[in-house]
Amino acid sequence: MGFYDLTANTIHGAPFNFSELKSKVVLVVNVASKCGATPQYAGLEQLYEKYNSGGLVVLGFPCNQFGSQEPGNEDExxxxxxxxxxxxxxxFSKIDVNGENTHPVYKYLKANNPNDNGDIKWNFEKFLVDRNxxxxxxxxxxxxxxxxxxxxVELLSPTSS
Structure with missing residues (x-):
């Protein structure tokens, strides 16, 4: 199984196939609304606005596993x-990123990261995925x-494969 074989439900419950991300640079982030790092939403949105037309996609996965800092439902x-x-x-829909109910996206990210395949340590951890x-x-x-x-920027450049 590869990155493009993954699926997840959008925040509205619709299935999303990661195959739609082929040839995109992807930034996957576990997010929370009541965290000291919550203002990082602004920086994530700035990157998305600046580079989306060039092929960047940011994916936000709400998670309530760290200090119960994402208590709301999807609409909230x-x-x-x-x-x-x-x-x-x-x-996307709220998920677990650690433990027995770890979402398959996070199982994949943790298992296939060459630098650190340990558990997610807190909210707003970021995985950068290239166009391949x-x-x-x-x-x-x-x-x-x-x-x-x-x-x-380097991954979005035409010379990057």
Whole structure:
């Protein structure tokens, strides 16, 4: 199984096939609305707005496993993101990123990351995936979204394969 074989439900419950992401640069993030890192939504949205037309897709996966910092339902999460951070990047149904109910997307990301395949440590961990579905980087909560900008630009360049 590869990155493009994965599926997840959008925040509206519709199935989404990762095969739609072929040839895109993807940033996958576990998000939460009541976290000290929640303002990272703004940075994620800025990257998405700036580079989406060039092939960047940001995927937000709400998760309530860290300090119960994502207590709302999908409608509440979406409303919070849109009203407070004008989020337009795709959001998905709330999932688990660790434990026995780990969502298959996160099982894959953790198992196939060459640098660190351990459990997700907190909200707003970021996985950067190249146009071929390879995990290029894993960044942690303390790494702000803009710290990935140069890597994103490099992956989006026509000479990057």
């Amino acid at each position: 999460i979406e409303q919070f993101c849109r009203l407070n951070y004008n989020v337009n990047f795709p959001l 579905g390879n995990i290029i980087a894993r960044k942690y909560t303390q790494n702000k979204p803009d710290e990935l900008e140069s890597s994103i």
